Amino acid sequence: MVKKFLMIMVFIFFLLGIVTLVLSARQSKPVIDSLPFSQKESSDSPAVSLSPTPTPDPELSAIENDLKLIGEDLKKIKEEKRLDPPSFIFSLGI
Amino acid sequence: MLKETAFFLLAFFLLLPLPLFAQLSADYHSQFLQNYRQYQALVSPFQTKKSRYLAYKSVDTQEEFVAAARDLVRAEVEAITAYTNFVRTFLAEATQILAYQENYLYIKLDDELAFLTQSKSRANSISSLTEAQELLADLASHYQTIDQMSDQVKSIVAMxxxxxxxxxxxxxxxxxxxxxxxxxxxxxxxxxxxxxxxxxxxxxxxxxxxxxxxxxxxxxxxxxxxxxxxxxxxxxxxxxxxxxxxxxxxxxxx
CATH class of the missing domain: 1.20.58 (Methane Monooxygenase Hydroxylase; Chain G, domain 1)
Structure with missing residues (x-):
């Protein structure tokens, strides 16, 4: 009886561990539409508006945000140099 | 009971690397940069010891040159290993995000990593200039392959x-x-x-x-x-x- 109980507990902890791993993988997974290059932190800070502005169309704002992300992806493609192979010495030269 | 517990523990630890996937390429790239800087720092002492050996050709200068060559080759193997790991995990991440399969490249990169693991022990046991030269020649050949695969990864990811x-x-x-x-x-x-x-x-x-x-x-x-x-x-x-x-x-x- 005790053995069965312990086996069930081990199995439950195992499943909890797998679930924890999967959830933490999802949280650290990059955005699906974003490209696999290192992200540079944006140095632009949003301007503070002092005068009342008309409410932007949410549909247009969403499209604008998508296009902004695509622009950042394009920048990442251009700037990715990490795969450039480094040079090494392969001879003693004697 | 013990067997079942051991099985679940083993399965758990085998699955443990999965959530680390998304961050590994950045880690390997940092490690590569560190290893490459260490390798570069050893080039100048190596050249100095080589000049002394070529000038005097004495037992002492040869011994110093062999030691410098061993240090350089060791650092070179570490740097190339970190670079290869970076290329491999970069490919893995890109595959996950961009949704394509390139099993051929994984297998080839794994083969190169296996060679580099063996090279570490060869580098540690270098005791003559001949051994150093032979290992460097092998490294050159394998690095050419790694370079080609890195080009392929770059072009595939770009495409x-x-x-x-x-x-x-x-x-x-x-x-x-x-x-x-x-x-x-x-x-x-x-x-x-x-x-x-x-x-x-x-x-x-x-x-x-x-x-x-x-x-x-x-x-x-x-x-x-x-x-x-x-x-x-x-x-x-x-x-x-x-x-x-x-x-x-x-x-x-x-």
Whole structure:
């Protein structure tokens, strides 16, 4: 009886561990539409508006945000140099 | 009971690397940069000891030169290993995000990592200039392979990134089109629709470039990778034009 109980507990902890791993993988997974290059932190800070502005169309704002992300992806493609192979010495030269 | 517990523990630890996947390539790249700096720091002492050995050809200078060569080769193996791990995990991440399969490259990179693991112990036991030279010759040959694979990874990721970016732009284009169709007719809406159609030329041109890249990707080789990169570079201004064009349309509609 005790053995069965312990086996069930081990199995439950195992499943909890797998679930924890999967959830933490999802949280650290990059955005699906974003490209696999290192992200540079944006140095632009949003301007503070002092005068009342008309409410932007949410549909247009969403499209604008998508296009902004695509622009950042394009920048990442251009700037990715990490795969450039480094040079090494392969001879003693004697 | 013990067997079942051992099984679950083993399965748990085997699955443990999975959540670390997304961060590994950045880690390996940092490690590579660190290892490469350590390797570079050993080049000058190596050259100095070589000059002394060539000048005097004594037992002492030979011993010093062998030690310097051993240190250099050891650091070189570490740096190449970190670089290869970076290329491998970069490919894995890109595969996950861009959704394509390149098992052939994984297997080849794993083979190279196995060779590099063996090279570590060979480097540690270098006791003569001949051994050092032989290991360097082997490293040169394998690094050429790693270099080719890195070029292939770069060209594949560039090609798939262009494809993905174009798909994302097409989605953006369709959203703008749907938005315009729901607006009351006006000169501004007509101008925006005309601009959308005008930009379709860039979509078609980029699609052709992607087709050419895919055909080249079926051939394996350094020249194919180079040509794919050229075509990817050619696609970028077109993708930029599309992104800027659509952003301008959206701005004009606000």
């Amino acid at each position: 798939e990134s262009v494809k993905k970016t174009l798909e994302n732009l097409k989605v953006g284009r369709n959203k703008i089109d749907s938005y315009l169709q729901n607006q009351a007719p006006s000169a501004r809406v007509s101008a925006a629709q005309e601009k959308l159609r005008f930009l379709d030329v860039e979509i078609n041109a980029t699609q052709e470039l992607i087709g050419d890249m895919e055909k080249l990707n079926e051939k394996v080789g350094k020249s194919s990778s180079g040509k794919i990169m050229e075509l990817a570079d050619e696609s970028l201004p077109r993708l930029n034009a599309l992104q800027t064009g659509y952003a301008n349309i959206v701005f004009s509609l606000k």
